[in-house]
Amino acid sequence: MSARTNTATQVLFxxxxxxxxxxxxxxxxxxxxxxxxxxxLGLRQFAMNGELDPGKWVVYLRADYLAFLGKGLMGTLKATAMAAVVAFPLGLLLALGRLSRITPLSAAVACWIEFFRGIPMLLVVYAFLLALPAYGVNVPRFWMLVIPMIMVSSATTAEVFRAGINAVDKGQHEAAAAIGLTPRDSMLHVVLPQAVRLVLPSLILALVSLLKDSTLGYVVSFNELQFQGKTMVSITRYLVQTYVVVSVIYIAINFLLTRIALALDARMKARATGG
Structure with missing residues (x-):
């Protein structure tokens, strides 16, 4: 594992x-x-304009303001969790479909993956918000955000899973065949468990991407954290302070997820090297 990583690094850089x-x-x-x-310079400019006045910051310690932002945070976490629960298994199925020896299936899955990897998620959100209602298709605002997140994330996650499957040593396939396992059973019981362990840190980082994608909820007026922050600006008139607070919340969550991914990656490498 370590040798393959070092070789890849030397080839790329x-x-x-x-x-x-x-x-x-x-x-x-x-x-x-x-x-x-x-x-x-930014802090100096803010100080000159009175943006660092403590009175403009302590208001965010009020219980009603915290509850208002907390509602947005729960909406963000709910959308991210729902998208991940559906997108990650779907991404695994798409990866298996792309690796399939059935040419029509592999080609169809490849088209899905390349299309949704290449298109901005904002366009998919607008399709659910503006295009589909024109044809009589209406979905709740929550799903106007979550379904595009699933479509785009499943495509990118499929490539993560495919890379993990291809990274499993070919000897594992041969060993499975030697003990009488069919290719299907070999993939299900031998290759996939190892591939999932390999890509687990990348999946956690994919959660970071999903979390950031959830900010597009403001487009469909879904009550996620970004939308709640926008609403709070209209209430408090404190633009800088509100978005600094919202940004700190996003940074804290992303930092936590990133640390978990790094810890898992370090643990995987330690196990691979016998540490």
Missing amino acids: DAPGPKGRRRILVLSILSVLVILGVIA
């Missing part, structure tokens, strides 16, 4: 030499300084 590493270090330091400078 040239290892930098001493000069290259020094150049990367200098550029990294300059980038950090520029970012800190931009943040400092």
